[in-house]
Amino acid sequence: MRIHHINCGTMCPIGGRLLFYRAGLPAAQRRLVCQCLLIETDQHGLxxxxxxxxxxxxxxxxxxxxxxxxxxxxxxLNESETALRQVERLGHGANDVRHIVLTHLDFDHAGGIEDFPHATVHVCDRELSAALNGRQGFIAKRRYCPQQWDRDVKWQTYQLSGESWFGFTCVRDLRGLPPEILLVGLIGHTLGHCGVAVAKGRGWLVHAGDAYFDAEEMDPDGPRCTVGLRLYQRMMEVDRQARLANQERLRNLRRERDGAIELFCSHDATEFASLQASSPKGRFIRSAAPDDITPAI
Ligand SMILES: [Zn+2]
Structure with missing residues (x-):
C-alpha cells in the first residue's frame, strides 16, 4: 500500500490568535486543515x-x-483542494476510488462523498444514525449536512463491539478492505466518532479524526491546548467524559508504543506539514504481480 497525506479543506476560524497562539508558528500553519488519506492498495483500488x-x-x-x-x-473553499481533484492529479479517476472510510459525518469530513459514486462508504452505525435521525439542537442541526450525502450512497455500517485494538474497541473486518485498515472507536466528539488505523511497516498510522485538535494535546509529558481550540472542542462534543478519556488513552498509547504508533488528527496544520513531507510523490503503475509496483514519475 502507498499512503498519501492530502489536505481537502482549509479553515481560518474567527479568533485566530486564541486558536494559534504559539510563538514561532509559521503563518501557513495558522489555519485548520482537513487531513485525509488516499491509500493505493494492491487489490482493493483506492x-x-x-x-x-x-x-x-x-x-x-x-x-x-x-x-x-x-x-x-x-x-x-478551493476546488484544487478537493479529494477528487487531488486523485486526478495523481493520475487516477473518480471511479478508481472504491472505498471511503469515515471518522465521522461532520460537514468538513463528508463533503467529498458524492464525488466518488463507485465507492462504498464505511462508517460506524451510531454515526450514520445520529446524522440521519439525531439532528436536534443548534450544533447538531448544522454539523451534519445531508445534502452532502443524500444521493445513492452505498453505506456499509458497523457496530463497535467485541474486538479490541490496544484496548480500544475496534472493527477489524471492513467489508472489501484489506485487514490492514481498521475502525477504532473514539467516541466523544460525535456519537459514532472513530479513528482509522492503518498498518504501516511494523507499526500503525492512526488518523484520529477530531478526537483532538492540537498536536500538543497528545504530548504524554505535558498536554496543552490553545484556549480557542479547547472551546471549539467543547462546543462540538456530545460526550465530554468519553472524549477526554479517549484523549488520555491516545496519550498512553503514544507513551507506551512510542515509535510504533504514528498518530495525527484531522485539523492540525503542523502535523499535516510534517506528514505530507513523507507522502510518496506521483502515481504507481501496477505490473502483473500485485506486489511488484513501479513509480510512474
Ligand atoms: Zn472536523
Missing part, C-alpha cells in the same frame, strides 16, 4: 480516509454548508 470538502461544497456552499460554520470556521 481508499480514501475522510473526504474533506467536495466539489458540491465549492460550487453550492450556501445550499450545503450551514452559514454559522461557514462564518465561524472561516471555510476557504
Amino acid at each position: 481508499v480514501l480516509v475522510d473526504t474533506g470538502f467536495g466539489l458540491g461544497d465549492v460550487q453550492r456552499p450556501h445550499e450545503r454548508l450551514a452559514g454559522f460554520f461557514r462564518t465561524a470556521n472561516g471555510i476557504r
Whole structure:
C-alpha cells in the first residue's frame, strides 16, 4: 500500500490568535486543515480516509454548508483542494476510488462523498444514525449536512463491539478492505466518532479524526491546548467524559508504543506539514504481480 497525506479543506476560524497562539508558528500553519488519506492498495483500488470538502461544497456552499460554520470556521473553499481533484492529479479517476472510510459525518469530513459514486462508504452505525435521525439542537442541526450525502450512497455500517485494538474497541473486518485498515472507536466528539488505523511497516498510522485538535494535546509529558481550540472542542462534543478519556488513552498509547504508533488528527496544520513531507510523490503503475509496483514519475 502507498499512503498519501492530502489536505481537502482549509479553515481560518474567527479568533485566530486564541486558536494559534504559539510563538514561532509559521503563518501557513495558522489555519485548520482537513487531513485525509488516499491509500493505493494492491487489490482493493483506492481508499480514501475522510473526504474533506467536495466539489458540491465549492460550487453550492450556501445550499450545503450551514452559514454559522461557514462564518465561524472561516471555510476557504478551493476546488484544487478537493479529494477528487487531488486523485486526478495523481493520475487516477473518480471511479478508481472504491472505498471511503469515515471518522465521522461532520460537514468538513463528508463533503467529498458524492464525488466518488463507485465507492462504498464505511462508517460506524451510531454515526450514520445520529446524522440521519439525531439532528436536534443548534450544533447538531448544522454539523451534519445531508445534502452532502443524500444521493445513492452505498453505506456499509458497523457496530463497535467485541474486538479490541490496544484496548480500544475496534472493527477489524471492513467489508472489501484489506485487514490492514481498521475502525477504532473514539467516541466523544460525535456519537459514532472513530479513528482509522492503518498498518504501516511494523507499526500503525492512526488518523484520529477530531478526537483532538492540537498536536500538543497528545504530548504524554505535558498536554496543552490553545484556549480557542479547547472551546471549539467543547462546543462540538456530545460526550465530554468519553472524549477526554479517549484523549488520555491516545496519550498512553503514544507513551507506551512510542515509535510504533504514528498518530495525527484531522485539523492540525503542523502535523499535516510534517506528514505530507513523507507522502510518496506521483502515481504507481501496477505490473502483473500485485506486489511488484513501479513509480510512474
Ligand atoms: Zn472536523
